[in-house]
Amino acid sequence: MLQTSxxxxxxxxxxxxxxxxxYGEKLATCSADHKIKIFSKLPDGTWELETEWKAHDAPILQLSFAHPIHGVLLASCSHDRTVRIWEEQLAPAGSGAPPKWVERGILSGAKGSVRSVEFAPPNPAYGLRVASISTDSHLRVHTSLDPDLNDWSLAHDVHVPSLTSEDVPETQGATPAETATGGWALSWCKEKWWGSVIAVFAGNSPVARIIQLDDTPTALLNLRPPGVSPLTAIAWAPSCGRSYHLIATGARDGTVRIWRAEPPSDDDDGAKSWSAETVAEFPKGARVGMVEWNATGTTLTTSDDEGVIRIYKPTYAKxxxxxxKMTAEEPPAEE
Incomplete structure (x- = not known):
């Protein structure tokens, strides 16, 4: 594939x-240097640095933009055990100054590094929500009903087992160093019809858990693949009218899987029974670092520890x- 810039x-x-x-018009990056940088897209397709600031007191691990219905908001999480909420404030017209990002909340309470953060899809019934998971293996969902975003409350605090008796023993499939690091990630269901549903995994478990957060958190389904390799990445695809859901997972052994998750149908008499099956599995390679869907849930992008980005798409036969595939390395100069 062609690397443009x-x-x-x-x-x-x-x-x-x-x-x-x-809208794809802003790009935020974070770093182990404790800073966030915001780039804006120019008419010629290039990117220009708009602003930067020191956002945390330790390396920053992940970022998430909120849906624009809530304004221009960005969440960040860090090794400093906090999630921070930032809001863009435009400079006075004609000043030529770049926008400022103002801190609107510090969400604390984690007893370990916060490894993943994501704003929930918009749903008027719940207000503005942001989910995070930390190395203490707790999924926390904070919400704010205050238009000024000065009041945040903890709506849910759910322990996500890293290993259970149904999972593999901790000594299998991972070295002691790998066991100590583990992986923690989450991804919201993009379809509000089913309520507040989230996919999450923690620590060295090879199992992703689907949890419904309405009222009392309820386990709906476990995505349990064959093998013992711990998960490293997860992404829930936009449904775009499908009657089923697609969820992608990446593992430490380099395996990428796509799951088809079926919610209960109208004929189930209200029973909360979900089911899932693997519809695609790609060959093992380097440790998967990221899985990400496009806006319609029809293309999956993955990255790995060798710096290779791969793009998958279904055929007419599904x-x-x-x-x-491509890499971020510059091509060698021609002789």
């Missing part, structure tokens, strides 16, 4: 995550095939 971020340390806003 490189963005020199100017971070002083490892870039740990990058996130686009809803078989998922590799569409292309």
């Amino acid at each position: 490189l963005i020199p971020t100017g971070h002083a340390d490892l870039v740990t995550h990058a996130a686009y806003d809803f 078989n998922w095939k590799l569409l292309g």
Whole structure:
């Protein structure tokens, strides 16, 4: 595939995550240098640094933009055990000054590094919500009904087992060093029809858990693949009118799987029974770092520890095939 450009971020340390806003016109990056940088897209397709600031007191691990119905909001999480909420404030017209990002909340309470954060899809019944999971293996959902975002409350605090008796023993499939690190990630269901549903995994478990957060948190389904490799990434696809859901997972052994999750139908008499099956599995490679869907849930992008980005798309026969791959390295100069 064609690599169009490189963005020199100017971070002083490892870039740990990058996130686009809803419209793809802003790009936020975070780093182990404790800073967030915001880039804006120019008419010619290039990116220009708009603003930057020191956002945390430790390396920042992930970013998430809120849906624009809530304004221009960004959440960040860090090794400093906090989630922070930032709001863009535009400079006075004609001043030529870049926008400022004002801190609107510090969400604390985690007893470990906060490894993943994501704003919930918009749902007027619940207000503005943000979910996070930390290395204490607790999924926390905070909500704010205050238009000024000055009042945040903890709506849910759910322990997510990293290993259970149904999972593999901790000594299988991972070295002691790998066991100590583990993986923690989450992804919201994008369809509000089913309420507040989220996919999450913690620690060294190879199992992703689907949890409904309405009222009392309830376990709906476990995505339990064969094998013992701990998960490293998860992404819930936009449904776009499908009667089923697609969820992608990545594992430490390099395996990427796509799951088809079926919610209960109208004929189930209200029974909360979900089911799931694997519809695609791609060959093992380097440790998967990221899985991400496009806006319609029809294309899956993955990255791994070797710096290879792969793009998968279904055929007319509904078989998922590799569409292309690329790396972030510059091509060698021609002789």
